[in-house]
Amino acid sequence: MLEIAGLEVEFRTQRGVVRAVDGVDLALEVGSTTGLVGESGSGKSVTALAIMGLLPEPAARVIGGSIRLDGVELVGMPEAQLRRRRGSEVAMVFQDPMTSLNPVMPIGAQIVETLRAHLRHDRRAARRRAVELLDFVGIPGPSERLASYPHQLSGGMRQRVMIAIAIACEPKLLIADEPTTALDVTIQAQILELLRRTVDERGMTLLLITHDLGVVAGVCDRTNVMYAGKVVERAPTAALFRAPSHHYTRGLLQSIPRLDGPRKTILASIEGLPPRPSDGLRGCPFAPRCPARLDDRCWDEMPPLERLPGATAAHLVACWNPAPVPDERASA
Numbered sequence: 622m623l624e625i626a627g628l629e630v631e632f633r634t635q636r637g638v639v640r641a642v643d644g645v646d647l648a649l650e651v652g653s654t655t656g657l658v659g660e661s662g663s664g665k666s667v668t669a670l671a672i673m674g675l676l677p678e679p680a681a682r683v684i685g686g687s688i689r690l691d692g693v694e695l696v697g698m699p700e701a702q703l704r705r706r707r708g709s710e711v712a713m714v715f716q717d718p719m720t721s722l723n724p725v726m727p728i729g730a731q732i733v734e735t736l737r738a739h740l741r742h743d744r745r746a747a748r749r750r751a752v753e754l755l756d757f758v759g760i761p762g763p764s765e766r767l768a769s770y771p772h773q774l775s776g777g778m779r780q781r782v783m784i785a786i787a788i789a790c791e792p793k794l795l796i797a798d799e800p801t802t803a804l805d806v807t808i809q810a811q812i813l814e815l816l817r818r819t820v821d822e823r824g825m826t827l828l829l830i831t832h833d834l835g836v837v838a839g840v841c842d843r844t845n846v847m848y849a850g851k852v853v854e855r856a857p858t859a860a861l862f863r864a865p866s867h868h869y870t871r872g873l874l875q876s877i878p879r880l881d882g883p884r885k886t887i888l889a890s891i892e893g894l895p896p897r898p899s900d901g902l903r904g905c906p907f908a909p910r911c912p913a914r915l916d917d918r919c920w921d922e923m924p925p926l927e928r929l930p931g932a933t934a935a936h937l938v939a940c941w942n943p944a945p946v947p948d949e950r951a952s953a
């Protein structure tokens with residue numbers, strides 16, 4: 622249903638041009654749940670904003686590639702048309718509900734406004750639907766809660782309200798960008814469960830963005846790992862955990878925060894920092910940090926995203942020297 626091909630997004634900054642997304646391909650099937658994982662600055666949010674048509678123009682520009690939703694090209698679509706599609710076709714949940722909710726408007730009025738704008742519900746129907754939505758996302762006493770202001774709700778409850786608003790117009794595609802990062806661990810699990818139930822029961826397609834592989838593990842059928850504006854590994858989530866083959870993915874897996882301990886800094890186990898997308902590397906962007914880099918090739922030539930030898934057809938990796946797939950028989 623969503624097909625992204627060769628997407629390239631640039632930012633013009635005072636320090637020059639930054640290629641934030643560098644040739645991303647991504648295909649989401651109807652009803653699937655897909656994860657997009659990577660460190661800060663890898664281009665996850667910019668990819669999402671490009672899908673939403675919400676890139677901060679003119680600083681940011683799509684300079685190549687295409688984004689098709691049910692066959693309709695979104696790149697270059699006039700803003701008025703994009704606006705109409707937002708909410709009704711694609712909707713997004715952001716990390717911090719406090720910045721996306723209006724602090725001076727009761728939450729009920731915010732949901733009603735969305736419904737009236739897109740679905741032209743009359744006031745009473747919109748109110749009834751708002752109560753249903755709040756109930757669906759697990760807000761206790763939904764009709765009384767309509768009058769609450771965002772600051773009167775806990776962080777988890779605010780995120781539930783954001784999900785209610787996002788699904789109000791039954792979008793086909795829901796994008797959640799770090800929806801649980803600001804929440805503590807137990808609430809995090811509840812919100813992820815709610816997201817999974819939402820897309821499942823309403824037949825939506827989900828793109829879940831996070832820096833935390835632990836988050837995609839319980840939610841996503843397929844996972845894409847992004848590094849420096851590129852997808853470097855893609856696989857069914859179980860296969861990715863069983864046989865991570867890009868050395869960046871392996872590092873990410875070793876740095877999954879443990880639920881029972883203090884949250885470690887992400888990627889404590891990989892030395893160095895990601896290159897800035899403007900560094901103009903020719904080879905693999907991970908080469909400077911890679912424990913398995915080959916002397917010439919990795920510096921000189923970007924490896925294509927290709928089927929991992931010995932793995933299923935759905936497991937792709939962009940690496941000249943990927944970690945081998947463990948032999949199932951040997952480990953059995």
Ligand SMILES: Nc1ncnc2c1ncn2[C@@H]1O[C@H](COP(=O)(O)OP(=O)(O)OP(=O)(O)O)[C@@H](O)[C@H]1O
Nearest residue numbers: 632634639641660661662663664665666667668832
């Ligand atoms: N407003 C901006 N102005 C200039 N450059 C930007 C801007 N927003 C993003 N970028 C560039 O795009 C790159 C990708 O940013 P993006 O927000 O997509 O990262 P991300 O993967 O979502 O990271 P995070 O996990 O921190 O949210 C950044 O490294 C930065 O170089």
Ligand SMILES: [Mg+2]
Nearest residue numbers: 665666667798
């Ligand atoms: Mg982001």
